[in-house]
Amino acid sequence: MNLKFLTAFAFALPMLAFAVSATNTVKFDAPVKSLNKDVMYAFQNRKSAQGFTEKVVSQKEIGNILWAANGFNRPEAKLRTAPSALNKQEVSLYVFDQQNVYLYDASAHSMSVVVKGDHRDLFTERMKTPVIILLVSNISPFTYGTLEDQKMTGAMDAGIVSENISIYCAGSGIDTRVRATMDKAGLQKLLNLNEKQIPMLNHAIGYEK
Numbered sequence: 001m002n003l004k005f006l007t008a009f010a011f012a013l014p015m016l017a018f019a020v021s022a023t024n025t026v027k028f029d030a031p032v033k034s035l036n037k038d039v040m041y042a043f044q045n046r047k048s049a050q051g052f053t054e055k056v057v058s059q060k061e062i063g064n065i066l067w068a069a070n071g072f073n074r075p076e077a078k079l080r081t082a083p084s085a086l087n088k089q090e091v092s093l094y095v096f097d098q099q100n101v102y103l104y105d106a107s108a109h110s111m112s113v114v115v116k117g118d119h120r121d122l123f124t125e126r127m128k129t130p131v132i133i134l135l136v137s138n139i140s141p142f143t144y145g146t147l148e149d150q151k152m153t154g155a156m157d158a159g160i161v162s163e164n165i166s167i168y169c170a171g172s173g174i175d176t177r178v179r180a181t182m183d184k185a186g187l188q189k190l191l192n193l194n195e196k197q198i199p200m201l202n203h204a205i206g207y208e209k
């Protein structure tokens with residue numbers, strides 16, 4: 001096999017972003033302890049990306065983003081980086097890439113394949129994005145008030161998780177854009193969600209063009 005053939009073959013392969021085990025799981029390293037940047041740096045640099053290169057954020061960084069978003073920062077008490085109304089911890093994180101859709105398991109700090117294939121076309125096509133994180137709020141633990149009240153609480157909790165993602169990305173040189181636009185019905189069907197598991201927001205994640 002000559003070098004020209006090998007190079008052409010390598011480009012024909014899909015981008016394998018994450019190391020998926022035989023049990024369809026991606027196990028992350030422990031989240032980073034410090035970025036050597038303070039939180040004010042992250043606030044100064046937070047912005048919505050306008051477009052992305054094809055470069056995929058590393059597995060290690062996806063792990064850091066998921067942990068910052070809604071991981072366990074006090075595992076002994078089962079408490080997380082994001083607060084949640086009544087401590088219901090109802091926001092789930094799905095990761096979409098060219099290969100699969102994964103669901104984050106905060107207690108194992110890993111993600112597992114829930115659907116195979118590339119389903120990123122369910123999000124806005126205004127920009128092509130290597131990785132998308134979908135925030136789903138399961139409002140079924142909220143039993144007070146009207147359905148609208150419950151939806152609003154789920155939306156607020158998702159908004160806090162979203163800002164954790166934005167601030168981690170801004171502090172670590174990763175670009176993101178939060179979006180409410182997406183095919184919610186298509187996502188609910190794909191992920192087998194019920195009407196109380198609501199896709200609230202999604203984050204395009206990558207490196208800005």
Ligand SMILES: Cc1cc2nc3c(=O)[nH]c(=O)nc-3n(C[C@H](O)[C@H](O)[C@H](O)COP(=O)(O)O)c2cc1C
Pocket residue numbers: 046047048049124177178179180181182
């Ligand atoms: C709740 C929410 C929903 C948003 N939805 C979209 C969206 O569907 N598509 C999009 O391109 N940007 C979306 N954005 C990003 C905003 O357009 C962006 O934050 C705004 O233009 C300000 O720019 P900045 O984030 O760089 O400060 C959304 C932002 C928020 C907070």
